[in-house]
Structures are given as structure tokens and as C-alpha cells.
Amino acid sequence: MSKILIFGAAPLPAEQQARRYAANLRTWQFTKALLDDGHEVRLIGCRLPNTYQDDSSLGRAAAIEVGDFEYLSVSGEVIEDTGFLQDQVEKFDPDALVGVTTYVASRAVKIETEIPIWCDLHGWIMAEAQTKAHVYDDDQYLSHFWKMEKAVLERADVISTVSEPQAHAVVGELGVIGRLTRSTFGYRFAYPIPTATQDVDYTFSESVIRSGLVPPEAFVVLWVGGYNTWTDVDLLYGALTKAMREVPELHFVSTGGVIDGHDEITFKRFQEMVGQDELRSRFHFVGWVPTRSVPSYYKESDLGINIDSSSYEAVFGARTRLNEMMHCGLPLLTTLGTEISGQIADLGLGLCSPTGDVEALAERMVWGARNRNDIAMLAEKARDFVSEELSYSKTTEQLRKWAQSPWRAPDLGERARFEDVDSSRSPERDAEAGWRSLWLRCGRLFGRLRSG
């Protein structure tokens, strides 16, 4: 068994705090899988913004008990403190590090250590950056996101992704930064780890929709979570209003909304469109709700919905809300494009519609409203699928194999230096490069001697 130090996101799902993001579920997916295998696991969870009603009592760092598991919950500024992270590694003396989600992993790789590091690139951040740049009409986000991604690509020994397409994109990136070299030929850097929600509590706790929010006979279409930069709200609005005209009992309930600090445009635009429509009374925006209430929304709805725009983000990304809907047995309707939506379509686990097609999406909603028994049967099949195929142990198979005896990538993070190897260079440039390389080596050696 190995000693493994995980850097991830707090709070853990069982804490039932104010909000729960995909990063929190992801952290527990990795942690639980390794705990179940009997490893000695220590988790440092970075508290995500808005996930607590009030986290001031937790201070910079606090030990939190979740069942019989204790982890260290730290504030955002602590995870930026490389000295603190370094200290934690030296105290625990792990056999391996695991960084879960791109941001946290990009911090974990700053630790100076020779032990193996597994980094989880939770969604392809460069495609997310592109949609953000598009929505905000500003490309400045690209370099910010690339810095995080690049840090991970340069150091990680193994990388997990949320989908197989993302694993291929990572191979493309690794080529660009010079890690596809002779020493890594035949070595597999990237493995997909699909989203899993196995151990999360989705118990119905209270009536939230059927106690007066909508009429008793309503067919409720549910949106859960943030309206992200890749959410096609024009499509959502167009299809909903079209379907509402055909199905008088159709109501739309939305939890979530603006993602503070990330996307403050998309949801507001949707609200504005709805606000000007004569059908606005059938749209119910309940905002961000406490984590413990979310299962009740699933339970009291008839159709969960997921809408993406046509972009590279959808090609590479995951959709945790779809996993949750399947887990809870809520029939679902999604646009195609993501890997999980492809599985839903291929295996007949829910209703699917092409991106950008208002007519088709509205038609599926209407069909769902008129064929409630049929969509319930699809939901049953979907529930079986997630419990059989998307268990923690099955999705994390490669991570668990690695954790048994963690390995470094064959190149030990050494990259091909494109600038120094140039077949057309002159002897003068050769000599210059030789001197530069010598100085760099001397500098590194001196640095090591100084740091003892």
C-alpha cells in the first residue's frame, strides 16, 4: 500500500455545504477510490468560492472530519503558498502526489519533489478559455489558463482527463511543449477518468417544487447549476417557449445561475430574454440552492435538461449534471456534442438533440411531456448504466493501478528543447548554444548547492 497525498477541492460532498461544484465531486471520486484500496491517504482540499455559507471560522487551514475520514481544508491563499504545500509534503513523506482539477494540480506541481505526480486535468481548460474569451470578447484569459495547463503538462508523470477526446487533446499539447520525445516513446501519459457520482447522497429531503412553485399537473423541465460560457441560452429560451406554447402544463424550473467571477453574462442574458416574454410566469428561477436540497429538485421534476453550444469545449468536456440526473433516475434531455451525450444517444439512456436546433429541441421536450412513461423507462436504464459502468472503482482503474506502485514518466519531466536543436543552425549558433547550456547547468548546480 502507498502513502498518497491528494490536493483537491473542498468541501467534500458529504459535508452538504452551501454549494457543490463538479470539482468537489471529482475530489471525492479520486479520494474514495484510493481509500477503498487501503492506501494511506491524506487530502488537502482548497475551499472553492461560494461553497460555504460562511467559512470564516475555518481560518487558513482546518481539519475537517467526514465520517471516519479527516482532511485538511485550506483557504485559497494557502493553496497559493508553495512553502505551505512543500511543508505538507515533507511532513507526510508520501510515495506519490495526486492533484485533482487543473487549478489545484497546477499548484501541486510547484512542489519541489522527485516523487511521482498524477495530475487530473478536469475538463480541457483551453477550450473553456476559448468560450470565455468569446463571451467576454477578450482573449486575455487564454494566457492565464495556459499558464496553469502548461505547468501541469511540464511536470505531471500521468495525466487524467474527463473524456477520451480530452486525452487526445492532451497528447497534442504534450507534443507542443516537447514531452513527446525518444524517452517517452510508447509511454502513455493520459488516461480518461469519466465523472462518477457513486457515493454521493441524493436523498430527497423536502418538497421544493410540488409544494406550490408550479401547478400540481405541471410537467417540470429542470435546469441545475451554473449557466456557463458554453451554455446556449438562445437555444434554451427558443426551445422552451416553443414547447410551452404546445404543452400548456410545461414549466421550467432553474436552480443555479451566475457563476461568480467566471461567467456573469450568460445567465443574465437568459433572464433578460425570459423577462420580456409573455410566458415568463412559467419560468421559475430559484437561484443557488443548498446542496442538500438539490436531490429534491431532481425528485420533483419530470425532465432534466442540459444545453451546450457548438464549441470545442463540448467536444472535450464532461457534464456532471447529466451524471447526477442519471444517478437520481431523472429522465433527461441533452444536446449532443459531449462524450457523455454520445453515450446517452448510443445506448438509449435519454433524449438527445443536435446543438443549435430550436425546432428539434422543442420537439423532444414536447415528446417527453406526452410520453412520460417512455422517458421514465429510459431513466431506469440510465440509472443502471451509471451504477454499473460509472462506479468509482471502474472509472479510476488506471489511477488505482498507478497508486499500487506509483511511477514517474520516463523523461522525468525533461523536455525536448526546440530552440536549441535546429538542423539549420550555424556553427556560431552551435557554440553560442553550447555556452548558454553550460551557464544554465552551472546556475542549476549552484542553486542546488545553496539549497543544500
Next chain:
Amino acid sequence: MSWGPGIRAWQVCASLADEGHEVSLLALADPLHYGPGELAAEDSRDSVRIHRLDPGSFFDPRRIEDCCRSWDIEAVVGATLLGSFALAQSRPDVPFWADQFGQAMAEAQALSSRQGDNRAVAQGWKHVHPVLSIADRISVVSRRQRLAVVGELGAVGRLTGETCGYEFVDVMPCAVYPDQSQSVVARRTSRAEKDDFVVLWAGSYNVWSDVETLVEGLEVAMRDSPRLRFISIGGGIEGYHVSTYSRLRELVAASEFSKRFQLEGWVEQRRLADFLARADLGIVAEHSGYEGELGSKNRVVEWMGCGLPVLSSPVGDLGEYLSAGSRGLVFEPGDAAELARQVLWAIENRDSLSRIAEDARKSVYEEFSLERTTSGLRSWAAEPTRAPDWTEVSWRQSPMRYWDWRQRLAVHSQRMTRIRESSTLRSIWRRLTSER
């Protein structure tokens, strides 16, 4: 025999000529294949004007610029990475389609592993980077490679707000040419149980070729089946990679069954059909690696089109196509025992093998026709367009470099259409934002 880049170039040209476009091909002529007087020559085939150029002229940007100007070219297409690189160097001022026939950085990795240093990786990047930076559209050989190339585009800063929703990459798989394969199909005769069973390798021994597994697996099978023979046509690629073929020759010479290994070397194109008609099973053995996973194999598509049963690996799009639909036999890279088992099964089950090959032949004509594989290129060529982030090359600023106000200003300004389309305004703007 033809080899990959030439086949790819013709796939591009034939599809465009099919659509009625006026097509001129600037072809990089390999000095090893042409005599001194033949290197720079002009020719014409199926309405495509072919201009053979020696390497010096092919990679001379001014030469390409001159051609574009004097022929009044409306769009340029680079077939394979070298063609795309030559065009990128010339900074075309018309829409530019760049083909990356196989994942160049993964191929460079495979080559570097054979050469023992990373020069090939650096060289690969020298070719890939300019192409990725300015291509308006990119074609690749597999669905998996498309995803990897999008990864590259993200890393070089082409996935910007402006290009959001724009599809940069088109999948153009290897194509089958019925007119060439039909002649082989007609000559393939049914073989009796007592006949020799011929396993054929046809094509280059490239950096990905796993000759150790090939020979080991065949030797195991030869022990069990006295009728098994191996014929190889093709060899090393002079000037690129020859050591794998040399290694094959060493292994064969040392084999107890050396007489049953027949290494013919490169043969003339007209003799290729004879070998394909006489073989019972076409084989590919490759190392496990990203090159195979993201790439494809012209020869496998060609063999399927000829009705020749295929034994290859199940990796990549083509491997998935073979194994998922029972269109061929497969073994995992490096698994010599499984290779031997599959060969022995093929020897014992010739009828079933023929049925598999026939199904594959029908399927490949449908899935890999010239028309279908090049549909993306054809639509683009009907009305060639720029990528949404197009700007004159010297004006291009990577959005990844966003460290000071000058760079921020430059990145913003390149999105202003009026500025980026005017050389005078560009020049003024450049002076304003220049660091010196």
C-alpha cells in the same frame, strides 16, 4: 511502388480535379527516384498540371509566391506536412488549407526513439509550428488525430474568442481507389488448402514498424505450419529511416526459417498488383505509440479494397474499424504469440478469411471512397475561406503572450478588421506598440 506522401498528394489533387477545379501540383521530387534531368519537369495527369521541383525550389518561398501570383491562384492546399510547411513559409495571401497526414509530433517522437536523440522532435516542431500558426483549415487522417491537433491549436493560441465555434480541423481518411484495386480483385484466385499460405508486407519499414514481433510471430507460426511463407516488398526509406529494414534483414538471416522469408525490396509499381493478387494475408506489425494511435495506414485501406485479408493492430481509428466490424484480424502491438495464433487461424480457416475480406472490401468502398474522404476539402474549395482569426503573418500576435500593455494592445488591435486589412495602418500600429 508509391509511398504515403505521394498517395496523399494525389488524393487531394484528384478530388479537386473531380470537382472541376483547375489544379496545379507543385510536387517535391525525391532525388533518389528521378534522374538529374527529370527532377525539375512538367507533366499532366487527369487534368492536373504537375510541376516537379527539386527540394531547393520546393522549399523556396519566393518560388511558391511567384507561382501563386503568375497563375492567379485562388486557394492553396498543402498535401502532407512538408507541402503545408513549404506553403506556410511562403505566407500565402489566399486561403490556405494545410494537411497534416499523420500526427507529425508523434511521428517525430517515433523517429527520435530510433535515432537516439531528440533532433527529429525539434525538426518536427519546426515544420508543425508555422503551419499551425497560419493555416485557415487543417486536414488530418483520423478522428483521434483531429482531437490532438485541436490540442495543438489550443497550445499555440489559435483557440481564441474570435475562432469560437469555428471548426479548424477536417478528417480526411486514407482513400481507396477502385480503378486500381479492381484489377487485383479480378486476378485474385481462390487458393486450395494444399497451396502455400503467403503473408505479405507491402510498403516501407517505417519508424513505427515492429520487425522483432513480426519475425518472432511468423517463426512461431512457421513451426506449426510448413506451408506458411512471408513475402516482403518495400524497404527502408532512404534519407529518412533505413535501420528498421536493416534490422529485419538481420533477423531473417538469423532465422531457422530464413528460406521461407522472401525479401524483395522495393519493386516497380506495375509488379505490386502481382504480389497483392498472390498473397493470402497482408500484415502490419507496429510498435505501440501515439503515432499509430493517431495515424492511419494507406496500405491497409488499399489491401481491403483489393480483397486481401488484413492482419493488423486494433489501435487508432483504422484499427477500431477493422476490429469492431470484423473486417480483418487483429493482434495487440508487441504480442508475437497472438500474431502467430491469428496467422494459424487464417491458414486453417480460409473460407472464413475470404468472407471477412469480401465484407471488408464492400465496406471500404463505401466508407473510404475518394468522394467521401475528401468531402470537407471539396466543400471548402468550392468557396475557399479564411479562418476567422486570419491576419497577415507578420502582424500576428499570439494571445498567449499577454504580459505587458504593448502585447495586450497588439492582441486587441489585430482583431480590428480595418487595421488588420490595411498595411499602412498595420505599419503605424506596429510602430506605436513596438518595444523599441
